[in-house]
Amino acid sequence: MNKHGKLLEVQDIQKNYGKKNNITKALKGVSFDILPGEFLGIMGPSGSGKTTLLNCIATIIKPTSGRVLLNGKNISAFDSKDLADYRGSRIGYLFQDFALLDNLTGQENILLPLSIHGVDFAKAQTKLNELAGFLEIKDVLDKFPAQMSGGQKQRVAAARSLISDPDIVLADEPTGALDTRSAKMLMNKLEEIHKNSKRTILMVSHDPNATSFCSRILFIQDGVIFHELRRKHDESQEKFYERILQLLAQLGGGSANVL
Numbered sequence: 351m352n353k354h355g356k357l358l359e360v361q362d363i364q365k366n367y368g369k370k371n372n373i374t375k376a377l378k379g380v381s382f383d384i385l386p387g388e389f390l391g392i393m394g395p396s397g398s399g400k401t402t403l404l405n406c407i408a409t410i411i412k413p414t415s416g417r418v419l420l421n422g423k424n425i426s427a428f429d430s431k432d433l434a435d436y437r438g439s440r441i442g443y444l445f446q447d448f449a450l451l452d453n454l455t456g457q458e459n460i461l462l463p464l465s466i467h468g469v470d471f472a473k474a475q476t477k478l479n480e481l482a483g484f485l486e487i488k489d490v491l492d493k494f495p496a497q498m499s500g501g502q503k504q505r506v507a508a509a510r511s512l513i514s515d516p517d518i519v520l521a522d523e524p525t526g527a528l529d530t531r532s533a534k535m536l537m538n539k540l541e542e543i544h545k546n547s548k549r550t551i552l553m554v555s556h557d558p559n560a561t562s563f564c565s566r567i568l569f570i571q572d573g574v575i576f577h578e579l580r581r582k583h584d585e586s587q588e589k590f591y592e593r594i595l596q597l598l599a600q601l602g603g604g605s606a607n608v609l
C-alpha cells in the first residue's frame with residue numbers, strides 16, 4: 351500500500367484501437383482508485399470498455415496514454431522481472447470462459463501459476479486444500495475440465511486466481527457463462543473472500559445480480575465513468591440490488607437502455 355492508502359490507482363487511461371482513419375476510442379480518460387480490501391464492480395453495456403480497462407490493468411494490453419499504479423508503483427515502467435512478478439503473483443485473473451487447460455486436472459490447473467513462477471510446494475498444497483474446501487471443489491480436483499459443471503469450472507478458476515495470494519483479483523464477467531444458481535454461489539464465495547480475507551477484487555460485469563455483491567460500483571459508458579454507487583454499511587445484497595435497478599431505471603428508463 352502507498353502512503354495515501356490506495357492499492358491501485360488508475361490515472362486518466364485512454365485506449366485507442368485501430369489506425370488513422372479507423373480509430374475506436376475504447377477508453378476516453380478513465381480514472382479511479384481502489385482501496386485495499388474493496389470489492390469494486392464496474393458496470394456498463396456491451397462495448398463500453400470494461401474488458402479493455404481490465405486488460406490494461408492486467409498488462410494484457412498497453413493503454414494509449416495514462417498510468418496504472420499498484421502500491422504507488424507505475425506498472426508500465428516495470429522491467430521484465432517486475433512484470434513477471436506482477437502478472438504471476440500480484441494479480442489473479444478470473445475469465446468469463448474459465449480459461450482452464452483441458453488436458454490438466456483441476457488441481458494441476460490451480461497449481462499452474464505456481465509451477466510457472468516457482469514456489470514452496472508444501473505451502474502450496476496447504477493453500478490448495480484450504481481453497482478447495484472453501485470453494486467446494488475437493489471432489490473435482492482430480493477431474494478434467496470436461497468432467498466438471500460450469501460452476502465447478504469457475505470455482506476451480508477462482509482457486510487458481512487466488513493460489514498465489516495476489517494483491518488484487520481481476521474478474522471479467524465471471525458469472526457470464528453460468529446458470530443463476532451457480533452464478534449466485536460463485537458471487538457468495540467472492541463476497542465471503544472479500545469480507546473474511548479482506549481480499550481486494552475488481553470485477554467488471556453488465557449484470558446487476560453479480561455487481562450487487564460488490565461494496566462499490568462504477569458505471570462506465572462509451573469509455574467514460576459517469577456514476578458511482580456505494581453499498582451502505584450492513585446493506586444487504588438484496589437491498590443493494592434494488593438500488594442498482596432503481597439507478598438504472600433513472601439513468602435510462604430501464605436497464606435495457608443502459609446495460
Ligand SMILES: Nc1ncnc2c1ncn2[C@@H]1O[C@H](COP(=O)(O)OP(=O)(O)OP(=O)(O)O)[C@@H](O)[C@H]1O
Pocket residue numbers: 367368374375376394395396397398399400401402403556
Ligand atoms: N482488439 C480490438 N480492436 C479493435 N477494436 C476493439 C478491440 N477490442 C475491443 N474493441 C472495441 O473497443 C470497444 C470496447 O470494447 P470492450 O471489449 O472493452 O467492451 P466491453 O464493455 O468489455 O464489452 P462486452 O461487455 O461486450 O465484453 C468496443 O467498441 C470494441 O468493439
